[in-house]
Amino acid sequence: MVIRGLKALALMLVSGAMFAPAQAQTVDVRMAYIQWVPDPGPILSNVIPEPEDAGLRGAELALADNQTTGKFLGQNYQLATALADSAESATQRFAEMQSQGVRLFVTNLPAATLLALTRLAEPDTLIFNAGAKDDSLRTEHCSANLLHTIPSYAMLTDALGQWLKQRQWEEVFLITGPTDADKHWASAFRRASKRFGLEIVQDRLWTFDADLRRTASKELPLFTQGADYDAVVVADVRGDFGEYVPFNTWLPRPVVGTQGMSPVAWHRVVESWGAAQLQNRFRELASREMNSEDYAAWAATRSIGTAVTALGKVDPKAIRDFLFSDGFQLAAFKGRKLTYRDWNGQLRQPIPLVHPRGLVARAPFESFLHPDTTLDTLGFDRPESACRING
Amino acid sequence: MKPFLKTTLMASLIGLSAPAFAGLAYVSNEKDNTLSVIDTETHEVVETIEVGKRPRGILLSKDYTRLYICASDDDTVQVLDLATRKIVDTLPSGEDPEQFALHPNNKHLYIANEDDAIVTVVDVTNKDVLAQIDVGIEPEGMAVSPNGKWAVNTSETTSMLHWINTETFKIEKNIVVGQRPRHVEFTNDSRIAWASAEIGGTVHIIDVDSLEQIHEMSFKVPGVNQDRVQPVGIELTSDGKYAFVALGPSNHVAVVDARTYEVLDYLLVGARVWQLDLDKDEKYLYTTNGVSGDVSVIDVEDLKVIKSIKVGRYPWGVVIDPSS
Numbered sequence: 001m002v003i004r005g006l007k008a009l010a011l012m013l014v015s016g017a018m019f020a021p022a023q024a025q026t027v028d029v030r031m032a033y034i035q036w037v038p039d040p041g042p043i044l045s046n047v048i049p050e051p052e053d054a055g056l057r058g059a060e061l062a063l064a065d066n067q068t069t070g071k072f073l074g075q076n077y078q079l080a081t082a083l084a085d086s087a088e089s090a091t092q093r094f095a096e097m098q099s100q101g102v103r104l105f106v107t108n109l110p111a112a113t114l115l116a117l118t119r120l121a122e123p124d125t126l127i128f129n130a131g132a133k134d135d136s137l138r139t140e141h142c143s144a145n146l147l148h149t150i151p152s153y154a155m156l157t158d159a160l161g162q163w164l165k166q167r168q169w170e171e172v173f174l175i176t177g178p179t180d181a182d183k184h185w186a187s188a189f190r191r192a193s194k195r196f197g198l199e200i201v202q203d204r205l206w207t208f209d210a211d212l213r214r215t216a217s218k219e220l221p222l223f224t225q226g227a228d229y230d231a232v233v234v235a236d237v238r239g240d241f242g243e244y245v246p247f248n249t250w251l252p253r254p255v256v257g258t259q260g261m262s263p264v265a266w267h268r269v270v271e272s273w274g275a276a277q278l279q280n281r282f283r284e285l286a287s288r289e290m291n292s293e294d295y296a297a298w299a300a301t302r303s304i305g306t307a308v309t310a311l312g313k314v315d316p317k318a319i320r321d322f323l324f325s326d327g328f329q330l331a332a333f334k335g336r337k338l339t340y341r342d343w344n345g346q347l348r349q350p351i352p353l354v355h356p357r358g359l360v361a362r363a364p365f366e367s368f369l370h371p372d373t374t375l376d377t378l379g380f381d382r383p384e385s386a387c388r389i390n391g
Numbered sequence: 392m393k394p395f396l397k398t399t400l401m402a403s404l405i406g407l408s409a410p411a412f413a414g415l416a417y418v419s420n421e422k423d424n425t426l427s428v429i430d431t432e433t434h435e436v437v438e439t440i441e442v443g444k445r446p447r448g449i450l451l452s453k454d455y456t457r458l459y460i461c462a463s464d465d466d467t468v469q470v471l472d473l474a475t476r477k478i479v480d481t482l483p484s485g486e487d488p489e490q491f492a493l494h495p496n497n498k499h500l501y502i503a504n505e506d507d508a509i510v511t512v513v514d515v516t517n518k519d520v521l522a523q524i525d526v527g528i529e530p531e532g533m534a535v536s537p538n539g540k541w542a543v544n545t546s547e548t549t550s551m552l553h554w555i556n557t558e559t560f561k562i563e564k565n566i567v568v569g570q571r572p573r574h575v576e577f578t579n580d581s582r583i584a585w586a587s588a589e590i591g592g593t594v595h596i597i598d599v600d601s602l603e604q605i606h607e608m609s610f611k612v613p614g615v616n617q618d619r620v621q622p623v624g625i626e627l628t629s630d631g632k633y634a635f636v637a638l639g640p641s642n643h644v645a646v647v648d649a650r651t652y653e654v655l656d657y658l659l660v661g662a663r664v665w666q667l668d669l670d671k672d673e674k675y676l677y678t679t680n681g682v683s684g685d686v687s688v689i690d691v692e693d694l695k696v697i698k699s700i701k702v703g704r705y706p707w708g709v710v711i712d713p714s715s
Contacts, residue, residue: 072527
């Protein structure tokens, strides 16, 4: 198992738990993970399917990480999981678990379902959003019970906007898909282009419904005809047509956005700052690569673990207070300590910009300044958000 | 005149071919799978040695004849013979060895197995695995007190120092410190341990008799975002005067008064400074700078950076052979 090709004669396995110093008593930490991902409908580019347990596996890994720490401190973590098949059943499972006394929830749910949960939440319930990227959850529909570990669309597109600016590729051709999510992503990008001084020289909706696997090379060059541009930006959140844009543009230009080079919370190519170890642990647990939803669920579950380790108790109100205090910092393999924004509960974090087989760069970039933390150059800063969840 | 010149020339040629005459520093290059050998008088790389995959922690045997190398991606510890500069042996190490420490008995090697949450103890004389000790997630830093009583492991994701009794191989105390503890360094008298916490941005001073923290330090590098101040390697001068703390991506080394724990200065070195070592006279301090791929040389008396030496990609560890 652990040792290979050795003389195991004198081997003794010493369990840390057995010899950990006596603790006052065992603390039980009850957590729950709830997931419902609506069917995205038929997808043209379905060659590489997305994993169905995205998020869940990240929470499971963090549970194991918490447990290892907990065994030295007399803390026992539990994670109840619910993979729901509708918004109603997700909401119902939440209500059931809450009535059984669970107060710490990690979720991968659409924004509307999440808001339904916050309406049912007890005053001391804490919900981590590890799935919904909607900016409205960070700018207007905030809740004191709701924290976000998944980056918002604005954080992702600001990362991309900074990158385009510092490459001086300032004139872009924007293609937006037909779904609501595509439109949210695109309006976040439009905001980023204003913030960082980019110019959207073409702004087009994708309306074709032909099968691009046969005709991409014919259709896309025509679709991307236009005056000169430096890059093509694609807003295709579910991955329907976007995979067919690279190498099929009218002008020889790079493709960025939801396909091509993408801003993400996490990706298999991230390896610095100890990330290689997290990737290895995840691969061993899930037999696949860790993605952004896994990372967000991991960060949420680890936030709980980090708070419980520091506090030595599971009072959810104390955990919430600690998460917003100066004492909290999440070590999350991104090269900087991560903290929560006190106005809207969003986890600040660097954003990797990746292509399928490599890391291109990491936002924020040095030339974009901020009086408090350069991480707040990504997403809605305090003055831009109506939320004040901590008063 | 002429014959005399010829002799000196010959003598210097002989000198070049016999590396033992010069002081030598060994640097592990994590992404090049090599060691760079630096002449500490000329401050130049004199040789590059191919080793196993992803070499990180390196250390010298107590008699300075061998160099142990954690070849992390080969899941092994390699043994380099310093006289011939050849890999002469490998030791069982457990998976993904990152850092290790050798007991003063010159036999017991304590290895942190980062992927397995285990510390493996190997007898280097007969390769017996003496113990595997469960520790926290991502064990990283390893140190053995100079008096041989304690082995200390830092676990990065669990954020603890695990104190292992070297006679029983059992953990006797766990101390929670700042986030992502990386490195532990003992004073020569084994009474004080210094531990760095990378994400916490802190250095924790532990009294070894009581196993309690007696002080916690933090750092503020002028003009550098606080997020980038990430303590990693620590080196203490033997006279008890200074502690040097490598501050990672802040690209600075902190100079600390080791008696008052007051920061005296911040020295600008290469990018993402990682580990440190003093030469035998403690005249120069060498730092590995991972991102810029070089080694900075600090003059300890003047507290000035005097040179940077290009090495391989992502230099990780540095040790200087005091016998050379």
